[in-house]
Amino acid sequence: MRKLVLISVFSLCIYGLSLAPKQDVRAVSMTIGDKISASEYDLYRLLEHSRVQAYLRTWTSQLLTAKSSKTVSITAGDAGLSPQIQTAVNSMIVGRCIPQIQRTLHFNFLGPVEVRLFTRPQDYQQAIESLGANSSNSALMAEKTGGIAYGSRILVPLYNDRSPGSLISVLTHELTHVVFYQNSVVPAIPTWINEGTAWYEGITAGKAAAYDQFSTMLEGADMSILQAFSHHQGVYLTAGETALLKAPYDVEIEDYLAVSSLVKRGGMARYVSFLHRVPENGVQGAFRQEYGYSVNQFVAQFDRKLAHGML
Numbered sequence: 001m002r003k004l005v006l007i008s009v010f011s012l013c014i015y016g017l018s019l020a021p022k023q024d025v026r027a028v029s030m031t032i033g034d035k036i037s038a039s040e041y042d043l044y045r046l047l048e049h050s051r052v053q054a055y056l057r058t059w060t061s062q063l064l065t066a067k068s069s070k071t072v073s074i075t076a077g078d079a080g081l082s083p084q085i086q087t088a089v090n091s092m093i094v095g096r097c098i099p100q101i102q103r104t105l106h107f108n109f110l111g112p113v114e115v116r117l118f119t120r121p122q123d124y125q126q127a128i129e130s131l132g133a134n135s136s137n138s139a140l141m142a143e144k145t146g147g148i149a150y151g152s153r154i155l156v157p158l159y160n161d162r163s164p165g166s167l168i169s170v171l172t173h174e175l176t177h178v179v180f181y182q183n184s185v186v187p188a189i190p191t192w193i194n195e196g197t198a199w200y201e202g203i204t205a206g207k208a209a210a211y212d213q214f215s216t217m218l219e220g221a222d223m224s225i226l227q228a229f230s231h232h233q234g235v236y237l238t239a240g241e242t243a244l245l246k247a248p249y250d251v252e253i254e255d256y257l258a259v260s261s262l263v264k265r266g267g268m269a270r271y272v273s274f275l276h277r278v279p280e281n282g283v284q285g286a287f288r289q290e291y292g293y294s295v296n297q298f299v300a301q302f303d304r305k306l307a308h309g310m311l
């Protein structure tokens, strides 16, 4: 299996980029305004107008009612981050992302988590380098990723246009990687389960905050994957993370579809039970215990479906 250096702790998330289409501010506000809290709504406005200094000066934090978290610390990756955004991100994590993960996956965070936010690409790239990536990798990673989880640390760039829905989704996605790491599910699981589950959690959280945005997001994704396979440019489930950055489509969508198919087939409870068995029994043993056949059989079956255009 092809793997990137440091893969056991690095989770590349191409994610945020494709989840954050540029949209008209008013249109999105109207769609999601009634489904998100005031602080999230204002964060959205703040992010959209972040280049306008006058707006920042007049903006108040009256509506921010973040609870504090003992588990998660939000830190500024550069001088461009305002305390209001820091507070709003904290509110999202405490109010939505962590509860979602605990409710659906039944894992708890076992140690502190640091979420570092960046408002400038160069600072984001530098932080990626400081985690051990070389400069050519880090440039590509900075450009392509919507967030990175490294052990219990998460780096998130904010300078791409982002609605609260997509930010909640990205944060939930990265926190899923961290909770897996803290509970020794990672590095035991293969990349497709790690990324696929993080996507599954991210999309569920995103839908809860901004249903319309997320229900349409995956439309056409199946088609682009099948088209790539018909042109012999498809990347199979077993390919690993190195292939992610070079594929003609977002390979993590494939991971998400594979996890979704497992959840559909056996239900969420069985899938969660499988994940909880992994630290003790390994992925092969845990999978066989829950599903009655091997994980390799499932992967071969899924890859055959991809090859035959049967997603």
Ligand SMILES: [Zn+2]
Pocket: 011, 012, 013, 014, 015, 173, 174, 177, 194, 195, 198
């Ligand atoms: Zn990821």
